[in-house]
Amino acid sequence: MSEQDNIKIAQASFAAINAHDLDKWSSFQADDYMADNSAGPGTMNKEQTRMLQQGFQTAFPDLHFEVTRTIAQGDYVVLHWMTTGTHTGPMRTASGNTVPPTGKKGTVSGSSTVEIKNGKITRAWAFWDTSSLLIQLGLMPPM
Helix, strand or coil: CCCHHHHHHHHHHHHHHHHHHHHHHHHCCEEECCCCCCCCCCCCCHHHHHHHHHHHHHCCCEEEEEEEEEEEECCCEEEEEEEEEEECCCCCCCCCCCCCCCCCCEEEEEEEEEEEEEEEEEEEEEEEEHHHHHCCCCCCCCC
């Protein structure tokens, strides 16, 4: 696949998240998909990643990603993004605890790197500023 094809796949997966369509989002992932995420407990498989994303959509029903920069090289696509959402639902932590809704809006920047082979995302790494989100939600004091 060309780098342009890979960019289209990566961007389409973010469009599916913004549409809150986890079935479509999952359709871009290979069966053996693996991911690392700042909010996750470690490397996760496809189902674990879906559960994490569902948890964010429950906690932030208006969750929206704006991709601000896209870079591709070979099988890899890097997307820099800003995400916003209002914490109006319960938020599960990696340890299994639940944080009650704060009603506060958060804005966080981050980046996702995906590896695409044969038209499917096989691996993903997402890194974002979790401390900033917790501060904005009033769950952690500013440093």
